Amino acid sequence: MLEHDLSYFQSTTRERDRIDDYEVNQVINCLNLNNQELLQGQEFKLNKSQSLGASDSAHDVFFLQTKPNSKNIKPIIVACKRFRRSENAEKEVINIKKISRRGFKTFQFFSKGIYEVEDVGTVLTTRLIPQFITMNHLPWRDYFLGQKEFVDRTQKPLETIGNFISTMHSQGIAHEDLQLKNIGKDQTNQFIIFDVENSIVNDEDKIDDDDFIDYVGEDIRTFLKSLVDKGFLYDSTEAIFLNAVENYFLTPYLENLKINNDHLLTLIGHAIDTCLEDRSVKNHKI
Numbered sequence: 001m002l003e004h005d006l007s008y009f010q011s012t013t014r015e016r017d018r019i020d021d022y023e024v025n026q027v028i029n030c031l032n033l034n035n036q037e038l039l040q041g042q043e044f045k046l047n048k049s050q051s052l053g054a055s056d057s058a059h060d061v062f063f064l065q066t067k068p069n070s071k072n073i074k075p076i077i078v079a080c081k082r083f084r085r086s087e088n089a090e091k092e093v094i095n096i097k098k099i100s101r102r103g104f105k106t107f108q109f110f111s112k113g114i115y116e117v118e119d120v121g122t123v124l125t126t127r128l129i130p131q132f133i134t135m136n137h138l139p140w141r142d143y144f145l146g147q148k149e150f151v152d153r154t155q156k157p158l159e160t161i162g163n164f165i166s167t168m169h170s171q172g173i174a175h176e177d178l179q180l181k182n183i184g185k186d187q188t189n190q191f192i193i194f195d196v197e198n199s200i201v202n203d204e205d206k207i208d209d210d211d212f213i214d215y216v217g218e219d220i221r222t223f224l225k226s227l228v229d230k231g232f233l234y235d236s237t238e239a240i241f242l243n244a245v246e247n248y249f250l251t252p253y254l255e256n257l258k259i260n261n262d263h264l265l266t267l268i269g270h271a272i273d274t275c276l277e278d279r280s281v282k283n284h285k286i
């Protein structure tokens with residue numbers, strides 16, 4: 001009974017998450033009204049061409065753009081992310097600030113960042129990162145070991161992601177929703193940490209704590225699951241898949257990691273087991 005109630009609650013709240021035209025207009029009006037000085041007579045309008053984000057978003061992220069009224073002014077483009085609960089938006093803001101202070105690239109707030117918008121909820125506004133892409137859009141399913149494209153299109157990106165994740169973990173950041181769609185890059189190929197509402201930013205001298213290591217292990221589990229979900233080496237044997245994960249992800253990850261901890265190795269072992277189970281369930285369905 002309890003389970004039934006919960007799933008009903010989740011499905012109704014999920015539908016309420018979809019943002020409609022009225023709500024978008026409410027956000028536009030709120031931002032125009034609250035930023036008159038900054039906007040210098042310009043107004044925000046919906047930017048429909050920036051639709052990439054929407055396909056990756058559970059929050060219906062949408063983009064607004066100003067139309068400059070003089071050649072000397074650059075248009076301002078902001079991404080708007082709606083949260084149903086203001087506490088969650090605040091957690092994201094706090095984590096973005098902490099992550100930026102640790103020297104990682106993340107989103108920058110537009111103006112005061114958070115807006116309470118009538119009939120809509122809490123909206124987080126960040127400056128658009130041009131040509132932003134997520135690792136979800138790499139061709140994980142298309143190339144296989146032995147094909148010459150595999151090295152450039154799949155293996156090398158996986159190695160750089162492994163290095164990036166270990167740098168993040170070594171500096172006390174566990175993302176806690178580390179799916180491929182939540183690992184970003186800009187046009188200079190710099191990694192971007194974002195969607196950090198549930199992230200943990202630990203004291204830098206306490207990265208060996210078991211509690212923090214549990215969060216780190218969860219990142220590895222989530223990441224491997226999302227690789228399986230995207231069809232990485234889906235057609236290969238388990239042994240080939242496992243070898244590739246070890247050689248091209250876990251080895252660069254562990255070599256670059258400043259944490260040396262047996263508990264972590266155990267958690268990584270569990271993460272691999274779960275990912276092999278996921279994979280065999282998926283392959284049976286194909």
Ligand SMILES: Nc1ncnc2c1ncn2[C@@H]1O[C@H](COP(=O)(O)OP(=O)(O)OP(=O)(O)O)[C@@H](O)[C@H]1O
Nearest residue numbers: 053056057058059061079107126127128129132195
């Ligand atoms: N400042 C920005 N610059 C460029 N793109 C952005 C920006 N903010 C959000 N996006 C786009 O919106 C997408 C979703 O953002 P984010 O992951 O923060 O929201 P989400 O709805 O929580 O996603 P999820 O479904 O993972 O929970 C990003 O992948 C990105 O494409």
Ligand SMILES: [Mg+2]
Nearest residue numbers: 056181182195
């Ligand atoms: Mg996301």
